[in-house]
Amino acid sequence: MAESFRSSTSPCQTSSRALAEAMQRHLFFSQAKSPSLATRHDHYRCLALAVRDRLLHNWVDTAETYTQAQVRTAVYLSAEYLLGPHLDNNLVNLGLRQEAEQACHELGLDLEELIREEPEPGLGNGGLGRLAACFQESMATLELPAIGYGIRYEFGIFRQQITTQGQQESTDSWLAQGNPWEVIRPEWSYPVTIGNHTVIGVAYDTPILGYGVRTTNTLRLWAASAPEALDFASFNAGDYTKAVLHKMQSETLSKVLYPNDEPEQGKRLRLSQQIFFVSCSLQDMFRILRGQGLPAREFHRKFAVQLNDTHPAIAVAELMRLLLDEHRLDWDTAWGVTTASLSYTNHTLLPEALETWGIDLFQQLLPRQLEIIYEINARFLRMARIRYPGQPDKLARLSLIEEGPHRKVRMANLAVVGCHHTNGVAELHSELLRRHVLADFAELWPDRFTNVTNGVTPRRWMAVANPALANLLDDVIGSHWRRDLTHLQALGKHTGDDAFLQRWRGVRDASKQRLVQHIHQTQGILLDHSSLFDVQVKRIHEYKRQHLAALHVVERYLRLRNGEDLPPRTVIFGGKAAPGYAMAKLIIRLIVGIAEIVNMDPAMAGRLRVVFVPNFSVSLGQLIYPAVDLSEQISTAGKEASGTGNMKMALNGALTIGTLDGANIEIRDQVGADNFFLFGHTAEQIHEFDRMGYHPMPWIEKDPIVREVIELIGSGHFSEGDRDLFHPLLANLTSHDPFKVMADIGDYRQAQNHVDACWQDPSRWARMSVANTMGCGFFSSDRSIQEYAERIWKVAPVPVEATTRSL
Numbered sequence: 072m073a074e075s076f077r078s079s080t081s082p083c084q085t086s087s088r089a090l091a092e093a094m095q096r097h098l099f100f101s102q103a104k105s106p107s108l109a110t111r112h113d114h115y116r117c118l119a120l121a122v123r124d125r126l127l128h129n130w131v132d133t134a135e136t137y138t139q140a141q142v143r144t145a146v147y148l149s150a151e152y153l154l155g156p157h158l159d160n161n162l163v164n165l166g167l168r169q170e171a172e173q174a175c176h177e178l179g180l181d182l183e184e185l186i187r188e189e190p191e192p193g194l195g196n197g198g199l200g201r202l203a204a205c206f207q208e209s210m211a212t213l214e215l216p217a218i219g220y221g222i223r224y225e226f227g228i229f230r231q232q233i234t235t236q237g238q239q240e241s242t243d244s245w246l247a248q249g250n251p252w253e254v255i256r257p258e259w260s261y262p263v264t265i266g267n268h269t270v271i272g273v274a275y276d277t278p279i280l281g282y283g284v285r286t287t288n289t290l291r292l293w294a295a296s297a298p299e300a301l302d303f304a305s306f307n308a309g310d311y312t313k314a315v316l317h318k319m320q321s322e323t324l325s326k327v328l329y330p331n332d333e334p335e336q337g338k339r340l341r342l343s344q345q346i347f348f349v350s351c352s353l354q355d356m357f358r359i360l361r362g363q364g365l366p367a368r369e370f371h372r373k374f375a376v377q378l379n380d381t382h383p384a385i386a387v388a389e390l391m392r393l394l395l396d397e398h399r400l401d402w403d404t405a406w407g408v409t410t411a412s413l414s415y416t417n418h419t420l421l422p423e424a425l426e427t428w429g430i431d432l433f434q435q436l437l438p439r440q441l442e443i444i445y446e447i448n449a450r451f452l453r454m455a456r457i458r459y460p461g462q463p464d465k466l467a468r469l470s471l472i473e474e475g476p477h478r479k480v481r482m483a484n485l486a487v488v489g490c491h492h493t494n495g496v497a498e499l500h501s502e503l504l505r506r507h508v509l510a511d512f513a514e515l516w517p518d519r520f521t522n523v524t525n526g527v528t529p530r531r532w533m534a535v536a537n538p539a540l541a542n543l544l545d546d547v548i549g550s551h552w553r554r555d556l557t558h559l560q561a562l563g564k565h566t567g568d569d570a571f572l573q574r575w576r577g578v579r580d581a582s583k584q585r586l587v588q589h590i591h592q593t594q595g596i597l598l599d600h601s602s603l604f605d606v607q608v609k610r611i612h613e614y615k616r617q618h619l620a621a622l623h624v625v626e627r628y629l630r631l632r633n634g635e636d637l638p639p640r641t642v643i644f645g646g647k648a649a650p651g652y653a654m655a656k657l658i659i660r661l662i663v664g665i666a667e668i669v670n671m672d673p674a675m676a677g678r679l680r681v682v683f684v685p686n687f688s689v690s691l692g693q694l695i696y697p698a699v700d701l702s703e704q705i706s707t708a709g710k711e712a713s714g715t716g717n718m719k720m721a722l723n724g725a726l727t728i729g730t731l732d733g734a735n736i737e738i739r740d741q742v743g744a745d746n747f748f749l750f751g752h753t754a755e756q757i758h759e760f761d762r763m764g765y766h767p768m769p770w771i772e773k774d775p776i777v778r779e780v781i782e783l784i785g786s787g788h789f790s791e792g793d794r795d796l797f798h799p800l801l802a803n804l805t806s807h808d809p810f811k812v813m814a815d816i817g818d819y820r821q822a823q824n825h826v827d828a829c830w831q832d833p834s835r836w837a838r839m840s841v842a843n844t845m846g847c848g849f850f851s852s853d854r855s856i857q858e859y860a861e862r863i864w865k866v867a868p869v870p871v872e873a874t875t876r877s878l
């Protein structure tokens with residue numbers, strides 16, 4: 072067991088023998104099978120169930136401790152949790168990884184294979200959902216009383232296939248084989264009225280394990296069901312379809328996750344999903360409050376509720392409704408309770424991603440909540456009018472309602488008005504929120520605005536994803552970094568030690584070989600692990616500029632064909648495009664087209680390879696991040712709120728090529744400017760372009776290389792002679808170029824040349840790599856959560872007592 076476990080709270084002690092026996096018992100008692108019929112998936116389930124048995128004491132003790140101690144609780148409301156597989160993470164957090172390996176060995180099984188059997192719960196789109204998952208784990212590790220609430224989507228983020236035609240989508244039936252990690256709680260279910268239908272939300276609980284502590288918090292996801300399974304009147308009249316119609320309609324609510332990252336809006340079902348999970352969660356909190364003998368007006372003393380973007384912002388109106396209509400408080404008291412309970416995190420600067428809902432839709436689905444929003448708005452504008460006399464434009468901007476032919480509810484405004492704090496997720500992002508997106512509110516209430524820079528959990532993203540690096544760190548600086556990531560600073564003493572650097576490179580090589588093997592097995596492409604692995608994995612978005620990286624690949628191809636000597640590179644892309652986002656899908660198509668030509672060309676052998684890894688996911692991230700040499704973080708400055716993949720890669724020893732955007736700025740500050748490849752215009756300069764009128768043509772005219780690249784793509788070279796295929800993309804780049812690819816491409820080339828130069832000196836690169844890991848202690852989600860807990864939630868740790876041991 073890792074030495075960093077505190078002996079007094081050692082979360083779980085079990086021998087490999089006991090674990091193996093438990094697996095055998097579950098094969099019989101849970102799977103009802105003999106060994107000769109057992110599939111690999113059966114064995115996975117047996118191990119998962121045996122592990123679950125071992126965490127139950129902690130889970131039950133945690134709930135008991137929180138109930139007895141009547142603790143103040145952090146509540147995270149999020150429409151998305153991109154959890155990733157549980158098994159390996161739970162083994163690590165319980166300190167049972169080695170025992171499980173040994174138990175599997177005793178049974179003739181391979182733990183790694185069983186781990187890969189788990190279908191991943193992909194209940195999120197990208198950064199926002201993954202952050203929610205990291206935060207759950209950190210809250211448990213920090214022993215904070217916390218609950219996460221969300222939706223138990225039957226189908227998570229779609230599965231992506233890549234063909235020569237680009238992206239193809241299919242459904243993700245992650246529950247098809249059952250889910251050993253959840254417990255259904257039918258006794259905790261609540262009605263939610265939407266329009267003239269009532270649906271019931273049923274709780275499904277998943278344990279969230281802290282690392283090296285007993286604390287095991289709950290993620291409670293709501294599944295929708297109908298109040299009556301069958302309409303007997305229709306049934307008796309022989310109309311069997313109508314008899315089950317309402318049930319089907321109700322269950323549709325939690326069927327599927329909307330696949331839009333920073334989303335498109337206006338969909339009735341999406342608004343229904345939002346009120347559904349928010350109302351169930353708030354009703355559940357009132358149940359807990361009642362259980363502790365506390366009245367409704369004490370809600371804000373018991374709960375600190377964090378809204379993960381505006382998806383749960385309807386909570387402002389719904390909490391008011393419950394306090395007014397169900398608990399009979401007067402308006403002022405209810406408003407005091409609401410604004411003292413809620414706080415809001417914004418995750419995007421893209422104006423089109425700020426949610427609004429048409430008044431008509433709102434009126435149809437949520438008439439009472441709309442009435443409450445009007446009342447909130449009337450009172451708020453009365454106050455604002457006194458503060459800003461004779462400034463109707465300002466009042467129009469502050470209003471919760473967007474006026475015009477199609478009036479809309481502005482969810483971000485509702486969130487800011489109804490919450491005691493609003494935060495961005497990186498310094499620059501919070502600054503831009505204050506200066507632009509939410510400037511009027513920041514002027515009105517400067518003290519409500521703050522920043523909490525994102526982080527990632529070092530358990531999943533180092534200990535689980537990169538065991539070789541974890542071992543090396545344990546040897547060199549001790550194992551305490553898992554609980555306090557600032558311990559990575561201690562690597563500073565070893566950067567001059569050649570033997571250490573040698574081991575460092577060995578670890579990185581092994582991770583790259585692991586990825587090479589996976590890509591060979593799954594895609595049949597053999598990569599050279601000694602080449603520079605240049606990686607961009609994240610959702611496909613124009614603002615993230617995968618096309619900038621793609622254009623650079625074409626440029627390298629041309630330069631190599633012209634006989635230039637460039638160090639060998641493997642360029643790896645991965646990420647999903649929203650199914651309705653044509654330009655993003657075209658970017659994938661371009662990358663696939665480039666890969667096809669480059670990888671077939673004998674002149675590129677040993678010099679350049681291009682791969683698009685299909686279906687990027689948490690599990691693939693665990694495989695890819697440790698293998699990255701060069702991390703592409705090349706968004707247009709001022710567009711990426713934070714980024715968290717940037718942190719995962721740098722933490723695992725990658726060097727970043729990046730703009731001054733989101734958390735890149737803070738990463739560069741932490742790891743040192745010499746260990747970061749900076750390029751591109753600043754957010755301020757980009758803002759000026761937009762103000763003054765930007766045109767890409769002057770940039771293109773002075774850059775013969777980029778012209779050649781664009782011509783080659785336009786000639787059909789990467790599309791089997793089809794000159795039209797990429798026209799929309801090229802026309803966009805040469806006429807509007809909304810994300811300023813052309814303004815940054817020259818500087819990007821310079822930075823890439825500098826990358827090539829540094830790579831030629833392996834020991835220099837290794838030192839830069841160590842400096843990145845060393846500097847990234849700040850980017851632990853433990854640090855982020857500590858900031859939320861202390862500055863925003865006022866929630867303190869409560870260690871869990873062992874109370875059920877004697878059962």
Ligand code: 6GP
Nearest residue numbers: 198199333418419496712713714715
């Ligand atoms: C993302 C941001 O794009 C990303 O920069 C950030 O790191 C992440 O949130 C976590 O804060 N935003 C979303 O995924 C989103 O849907 C509405 O925003």
